[in-house]
Amino acid sequence: MERRKVDILCVQETRWKGSKARSVGAGFKLFYYGVDRKRNGVGVVLKEEFVRNVLEVKRVSDRVMSLKLEIEGVMLNVVSGYAPQVGCELEEKERFWSELDEVMESIPTGERVVIGADFNGHVGEGNTGDEEVMGRFGVKERNLEGKMVVDFSKRMDMAVVNTYFQKREEHRVTYKSGGRRTQVDYILCRRGKLKEISDCKVVVGESVARQHLRQQTLMVCKKKRSKIEKKTKWWKLKKEECCE
Secondary structure, eight states: OTTTTOSEEEEEOOOOOEEEEEEEETTEEEEEEESOSSSOOEEEEEEHHHHTTEEEEEEOSSSEEEEEEEETTEEEEEEEEEOOOTTSOHHHHHHHHHHHHHHHHTSOTTSEEEEEEEOOSOOOSOOTTOTTTBOSOOOSOOOHHHHHHHHHHHHHTEEEGGGGSOOOGGGTOOEEETTEEEOOEEEEEEGGGGGGEEEEEEOTTOOOSSSOTTOOEEEEEOOOOOOOOOOOOGGGGGSHHHHO
């Protein structure tokens, strides 16, 4: 995070038991929640300067948690999610989506929301019929879990940010195992705020987990231009007509 100048990072599969916040060094603090040291666990890492802006932390389960921050008068909700894998029971998958729905429904429509999650699904390449929630630049074919991501986006008026930016495959693939290269990690935001995002790509070479070799997805928000006060051109007073 320090090297890549990342301010906020959603992490999954932390496998830390407990409901705490702790400093992880280099000026960053981790808010996390987990019930088992062997599986699941989610968290959000913040740059220390933003910690004082945290208004609320919701630890829903070891698969869903959220933070509410106020930054320069803007309410920002950051949600970290970890969806069940393909082989998990349907009941477990439905519970995850139900929890995520509840989190979204609790956030006022006027507030910004960013979801950073390992959805363990493929939304696929192309967007025919789903133009309102995703772009054309996914990876390979959609599966059932990917359809759940798209259906959720439609329900909550969200956009799958990764798919709107045309990138080389290496900047879209988030999971690599053997000969398989897929996209399972996504960033979602409200559709109406998509224009505020200037870029979204996978950071190549940041090996954190054994299989998620390219697991960091970087989202860059456009910065508002500050209004510059016009300089008073005092030197023009030297001209007689201007002085008068």
